[in-house]
Amino acid sequence: MTIERLGIVGGGQMGAGIGEVAAKAGIDVVIVEAAAEIAEKSQGRISASLEKAVSREKISRADADATLARLQFSTEPGELADRQFVIEAIVENLALKEDLFAKLDSIVTDPDAILASNTSSIPIIKLAAQTNRPDKVIGTHFFNPVPVMALLELVQSLKTSEETVERARSLGEQLGKQMILSKDRAGFIVNYLLVPYIVNAIKMFEEGFASAEDIDNGMKLGANHPMGPLELADFIGLDTMLFVQEVLYAEFADPFYAAPPLLRRMVDAGLLGRKTGEGFYRY
Incomplete structure (x- = not known):
């Protein structure tokens, strides 16, 4: 299943990078931030990254403009309601992430929509337990800088369905990533070793x-x-x-x-x- 509408919560270095790569891939992206000035900073970060890519002839001006046109920045979580796939990319804080997943479960109206976390260490089941769709919660751990690093680490909890894994894998392919699959334990594969x-x-x-x-x-x-x-x-x-x-x-x-x-x-x-x-x- 091709993802056409992606939501991202948190437009910091990781969230902005994910948004940039997704918009480049032709996906309609909404990035939600806590405050307008932070959302503007996220937009500026992506614009600067695209300008650098244009100057290095990695992307054409037309493609850069088209990428920006696919990005929407908001402070309203309700903008995520119609998303098919939502990636949480906020600060590494368990309590904040648990609270966010409980809210996303209510905000995202499509019961088949996937809720994913970019956490680098937190067991995914802790976040899935805050929702009524634990089978549709998965870890999607990207690496910094997202536009450069090829790896996407998928993390399957005890509740994550095989269908969810395959849909996350399909998104990774859309984004041009190479994927590894980890079972759900702290640190997953990369950080458990690193x-x-x-x-x-x-x-x-x-x-x-x-x-x-x-x-x-x-x-x-x-x-x-x-x-x-x-x-x-x-x-x-x-x-x-x-x-x-x-x-x-x-x-x-x-x-x-x-x-x-x-x-x-x-x-x-x-x-x-x-x-x-x-x-x-x-x-």
């Missing part, structure tokens, strides 16, 4: 075992990684790293997943990485 790797790098730095530069260069030059673990943590956001780690620790109760004290102190200090100008590096 977060402990980054945490060990933070512990090495915290203990004075090596400098940030040497840790990162070791993995870039020795393992052919495009970014070192501490650079990547700054790119993701240290607050997001801490949240994902806490979700993993809550799920598995293994000290291996406990957050290093340094990570907590940096988040408390507002040193969140690139988005605040300083983390393990200054930007």
Whole structure:
């Protein structure tokens, strides 16, 4: 089934990226934000991305204009009522996401519409349980920057139907993504593997075992990684790293997943990485 009408809640870096890719693919997109100024910022983010693509001759001016014409920005959740597929892309906060899914279940009128989450770590069943359509709730974890990264991680809860998985897979194909399918547990596939790797790098730095530069260069030059673990943590956001780690620790109760004290102190200090100008590096 081809998706023609997509809704996105949250027009930040991830939501805007998903919206851009979907509109490029010919899908009518509504992005809902909490306030008008945030919606304007989301629109500006997508416009800037498309301008860059035009300047690099990745897309024609006509295609960029057509992409923007398929995007609608709103502060009214009711604009999502007729959507066939809605993706939640708000901040990684369980309580906020649970509340949103309960509301979306009432707002989106089509009982066959799929409600998806871009969460990078939260078990999908926790969100599905807030709805009367748990079989139509799925994880659609995109990667940043969405227009560049090819991967889409689909997450199937114990309640997610096979039909929902196939419809999500079909949307991924429309968006030109390559998909992997994970069962529902904290961290899914990618972050279950990635977060402990980054945490060990933070512990090495915290203990004075090596400098940030040497840790990162070791993995870039020795393992052919495009970014070192501490650079990547700054790119993701240290607050997001801490949240994902806490979700993993809550799920598995293994000290291996406990957050290093340094990570907590940096988040408390507002040193969140690139988005605040300083983390393990200054930007």
